[in-house]
Amino acid sequence: MDEAGARELISAHSHGVLGTLHDARGVDMTPIVYATEDGFLGSPVDLVKLKSSLRLQREKNLEADARANLLIERWDRDDWSKLWWVRAELRWVGEDGGGRAETLADRLASAYVQYRDKPFAAVLVFEITSATGWSAT
DSSP, rough: OOOOHHHHHHHHOEEEEEEEETTTTEEEEEEEEEEEEEEEEEEEEEEESOOOSOOOOOHHHHHHEEEEEEEEOOOOOOGGGEEEEEEEOOOOOOOSSSTTTHHHHHHHHHOOOGGGTOOEEEEEEEEEEEEEEEEOO
């Protein structure tokens, strides 16, 4: 799969697994929802789900190392001709992301009824620096 095809799949989907680096234990993997716009990706720090703190470990990890990865995939146990995966290399550009956070928050609000009122403590904004993938077809 070429980079354009990988980026197309990233934009067409809205759920994946984000990997950040924890200084002591290594890779932290977290399922996230996201929205994309012009080569950028935004993931909410939302107020909808219960959590012990609004300050998420992934934010702490990103402050120490702005690199991250996103993995999305299609799995079909019965028909392996439908399998594909895409990995995006990301660089965290902050919660405002040069003014992109509001646009990405709007996209999340239109995609998810749970986010209609934008119950976000923040939107983490990433630049998609590269994308690669594989497809069975």
